[in-house]
Amino acid sequence: MVFGNLTRFAFPGKIHLVNRNGGTVYERSAATSCVAIGEPIDLALVMVPGSAIDEVFSDLSEAGIANAVVLTSGFAELGADGALAQAALAKRAQQLGIRLLGPNCLGFINFIDHVPLFTSQRRAQREVGAVAIVSQSGAVGTILADVAFHQNVSLSYLVSTGNEVDVNVADVIDYLADEPHTKVIGVFLETVRDGQRFQQAALKARSAGKPIIVLKVGSSEISAKAARAHTGSLVGDDRVFDAACRRLGMVRVASPEELIATTAVLARLGRINGGFALAAMSGGMCEIAADRAANVALRMPALSEETVTALRQVMPAYGTPHNPLDFTGAAMLKPESIEAMLKVLASDPAVGVVACIFDAPEVEDRTGFVAKVFQSIDRGFSGTGKPVLILSNVSATVAKAGRDMTQGLRAPYFGVGVDRGLLAIANACDWWAHHPGVGRSSPPIARNAESTPAQRPGGEREVLDYLSSHGVPVIPAMIATSALQAEEIARKLGGSLAFKILSAQIAHKSDVGGVALNVTAETAAAVYDAMLEKVASARPDAIIDGVIVSPMRRGGVELFVGTMRDPVWGAVVAVGLGGVWVEALKDTSLRLLPVAEEDVLEMLGELRGTMLLSGFRGAPAVDRRALAQSIVRIGDAALALGPDLISLEVNPLLATHHGVEALDGLVVWT
């Protein structure tokens, strides 16, 4: 298969075939070893059984070969024994100074220099594309390349990284960020092995203006320890990866088809700035498209009065000047009429990208109706100065006649149909909306503490005091160590009070009778005694340091704020509304730490219950900015606690119209 690829792609370099037994292979005489070739070699493809790997690496080294692609499988993918063999291979390669792609990988294709070192039969391309594909799975890599073929998308690179003992996905992304032919990078991920390295590479691509489109599968188990903290049960690995995508400006997709369509739209259309307009030869298809656009949150702006007036001039009287625009039957009878309608539609100031729906032909037709329509569309799109495209009605392989007809048009042609086309355009708009330079600053630099401070907050009050030292407003509290003192404090504070047991050993106080509400000076002493008795009998092991006495708070909105340390991506923060929202609905928004104020404002806006923050049933709106500031500080406070911190939770964080107050805090350490 590789040899066939080398021939089909017209590989311009020299090819040497090596077989221990020599002989003739593909009508060439095979060398018995790399050393025996007797010439400098750039790269070796190793496709021997695992048992022969050691011998082959010795040969590579002796022959002075510094780069290898290893197809051989039977390593970490087989379990513990394989992992040992893989570690040995990695060590060996490093000792010999050999860089290695694989093992258990199908290799790569460099379409620019005609190097198809890929162990699966592949088609040559007519031209070098702007889309690179990197896949941890070789089979999914070939599937993505097949989708690209059917969608008439040309590639610059196809790289399968396999078990990644040396070169990994992040290395390839790093390389592609500098590679001039590649404009967009499509990635298939099963696991990220080094989160830090991946972040660097992804941010480098982002800085280079190259979108990364990711199809990620699988989700590892949340460690049992992390699940001890509430946040752990709210935040699966999959959601953390979503948060990483947002931080790194990557677009996450759900299928190979969506991945290729999205990369193609981004590669061919350039910067999108504004809403989406669509025109079609069918009112029904316009309605299908409008529903789809709403479904994928692709904004279709209403047309300005000027546009509507101008459209009336060029449309038949029975047409409706509207976005999406139905050309009406006029386009069937007079294809030339499309030009003027498209031109006006594209000129609307609210419109940033325009799609015209029409199918490329399956059979040659240079003079008929189809050709006339394409010519009219092409003229209509001339001079718009905006990204434009032609999109098929239905998903179909682009046939040769279609490729010929649509090549050289101003607008690229996409044969993926309206359903996937609009999803891809929405993805592209999403990327541009979050790309630096379009109103958003770069993500803040991580300030994670390198080490955990010796002084570690433990119980609730220590956590709140620690947060207070980081600028988070916390509820005032006094500690009572006797019933008498409890009564004195209650009298001093006055009003309705909350009593909570003070013990570093007890995380969930209410479960053991360690919380009492609506306590007054009259009941304080009795409540104190009852609480100590109840807690002591429920948790005889716990050291009880007294009772925390705080004023009761009424009104406002309770929030949940929890941080967690993800093994790949580092610290994350989850924010949700308290009570039923977070406990029953798990309605939280998640980000990698650190977060900036504008990130948190965005998080608050994502919550299903966000309207509760804006005032509900006559309650005043909470101070969102003060709330966001406090959450930023909670995140920073968690980072400052270093790598031994698993989780820091504030639950509830009370938000009112005049400020914020942390009412309870919890930490979990490794």
Place this chain on the structure above:
Amino acid sequence: MVFGNLTRFAFPGKIHLVNRNGGTVYERSAATSCVAIGEPIDLALVMVPGSAIDEVFSDLSEAGIANAVVLTSGFAELGADGALAQAALAKRAQQLGIRLLGPNCLGFINFIDHVPLFTSQRRAQREVGAVAIVSQSGAVGTILADVAFHQNVSLSYLVSTGNEVDVNVADVIDYLADEPHTKVIGVFLETVRDGQRFQQAALKARSAGKPIIVLKVGSSEISAKAARAHTGSLVGDDRVFDAACRRLGMVRVASPEELIATTAVLARLGRINGGFALAAMSGGMCEIAADRAANVALRMPALSEETVTALRQVMPAYGTPHNPLDFTGAAMLKPESIEAMLKVLASDPAVGVVACIFDAPEVEDRTGFVAKVFQSIDRGFSGTGKPVLILSNVSATVAKAGRDMTQGLRAPYFGVGVDRGLLAIANACDWWAHHPGVGRSSPPIARNAESTPAQRPGGEREVLDYLSSHGVPVIPAMIATSALQAEEIARKLGGSLAFKILSAQIAHKSDVGGVALNVTAETAAAVYDAMLEKVASARPDAIIDGVIVSPMRRGGVELFVGTMRDPVWGAVVAVGLGGVWVEALKDTSLRLLPVAEEDVLEMLGELRGTMLLSGFRGAPAVDRRALAQSIVRIGDAALALGPDLISLEVNPLLATHHGVEALDGLVVWT
């Protein structure tokens, strides 16, 4: 185009061309009128300008032609004037006894009898299919037929109904329910003109075991009157259509591609009973598929111990016996090994349908690797006795070589790729899960009252009394008409009370100061006086009949139950949790009325906050069965109020662990 179709499809009947001026058309001499033909004619295709329609219909009548397809446009689609012309055409046709498809329609194709009376160039099929397409839009009809072509799905009928002055979508569905070649009906809808007729036809198809798959766009405005009731603002037309789909057992889809893929799976696979299993030659694709299955709620059961043991016997040692099943590299080296793995996988008792992922070739290959894989799959699927299919990795047009290779296999081949394939299978499973005979009874017959009773409940207390007479538990209440009486009642009832103003003119009592809570005997007189004063000044127009005094209820879960009358589908009922759930989240479940107890239990399960009914934070679970019974009765009570009722709302309906109680009721009349 029509003439070309007639030729291409080998129409077996006689064709007469008619043109007012006679002459030669397509090398035939044209008759100057239908009368001039001088032979009996079955059907006329009318494609004249609107101005000539009258004359043509006279000619049809004189020639004794009883059936016409009218392409001519320029009717209701153009607005008021066109609607007048359309009404005149409808009347004329009726008077002349001519049945009519259209106007403004592209006609129909009967693939069984080779009658392609369709005004758009269409491909002939190699065989008659089991899928019929009915579309209100001619253009979307052709688009659906194009998708069917690319997906290698053959059709039985393609019908465009246009403006539907006579034959409408429901009529065509009714016909297809009896038509023996058609097993599945795909429908594109813009609007349903006669809900009652549509329901009859859809239920007839359902009884015949023929699934209806619907792509529906557009949504009309909710009438202002309906929006006066709370339910109106919760329930858009689109959600009512969803409820209608559920009642009628129709599957609603979002794209032309999904429609055709779903019809094809239903037409080719037959009854599905059990979970979904999948096997592929790539671990990565297995993971993509597993994610997709979860995303579309397609259940992939774990394999039994027996299956796992049996799989170990036929898999390489490094393989993992698991659903989805990765054949591993063994399948590449030894395609014959697929047979045994598939056979074991399909034999698992929890598995009801099996897909094997593999791509049909684009070029002929009768002896190579691809052919061997297909043969092995085919043997593996033999004798499973379960629905099985082969699904492509990626979405692509099925090429001739692929059609040839996959024809005659036990398992049908779908070229739509894993993403759309799994969605279609999920849709098919959904249909079978709701089809009568698979554990669900037929929907209850509507018992809507024909006329509205003379005695109409008006104010809150009348509504509650009316509900009580229908078996709905309601909160006890007494009416006070003076401050003194209020105090007496309060003393009699004791405890904490709720006071509400009694006035048929006031719907939203709390807005005008007409609600007071936590009233006691001590405060009763003062609260009464204050309330009457406040309400009288806020609504001097309202006739105040006193104050309703009820006990305060604590605990339990508050629900919202509201009925509404939809102009197309009749009465519907919305159920939600009270307070923030329904007011801010609009979290409701909707059904057409009447509902049965099991429907309501299903509705309660669909609510986002459903766990609140099961006991939350230590509260006892509510009695769901009692709750469902009460909601059934509220629905029946609304139906009994006949067509003048717009909405009946119970808000809140209080549910506790020992029962249900309606606390407030509201009606809105036309």
